[in-house]
Amino acid sequence: MKVARYFCMVVWALVCQPTAFALETSAAVQASVILKADTSWDGKPIIYPEGRPEITGMIIEIAPGGETGWHSHPVSSFGLVLEGELEVQLKSGALKRLKAGEALAEVINTPHNGRNLGSVPVKLVVFYAGAVGQKLTVKERAE
Numbered sequence: 001m002k003v004a005r006y007f008c009m010v011v012w013a014l015v016c017q018p019t020a021f022a023l024e025t026s027a028a029v030q031a032s033v034i035l036k037a038d039t040s041w042d043g044k045p046i047i048y049p050e051g052r053p054e055i056t057g058m059i060i061e062i063a064p065g066g067e068t069g070w071h072s073h074p075v076s077s078f079g080l081v082l083e084g085e086l087e088v089q090l091k092s093g094a095l096k097r098l099k100a101g102e103a104l105a106e107v108i109n110t111p112h113n114g115r116n117l118g119s120v121p122v123k124l125v126v127f128y129a130g131a132v133g134q135k136l137t138v139k140e141r142a143e
Helices: 002-015
Strands: 053-062 076-083 085-090 095-099 103-105 112-116 122-131
Touching (some): 053 112, 085 122
Antiparallel strands (some): 076 122, 085 112
């Protein structure tokens, strides 16, 4: 149930902007912005794909000491760490570290590797803003 609650929070936060809530906050309803960005974490502009839009949401789990392997995303993606501590590294050496509750706009068309730094699984929810039939992730070839 915990994952479902976080999933709903992320969807709500990504859809709503702080100046344009669909409903007013009250003692019973609170809303917090977890991410508002016009660039990915490496400073490049967020782009929208050509074609019929398609949003894909995924829960991703990385075992302690595990890595995603080098890959890139040809679409914009946005993630929230639900549990654990994640390190994302670019080939340039740039690092982004995230703990539970932290969000990021992921890099686009830039090879990167995600790594679990802790002793518990990393659980994150990621939303990809792509187009119907478009790949979300491209595995990098070994050099």
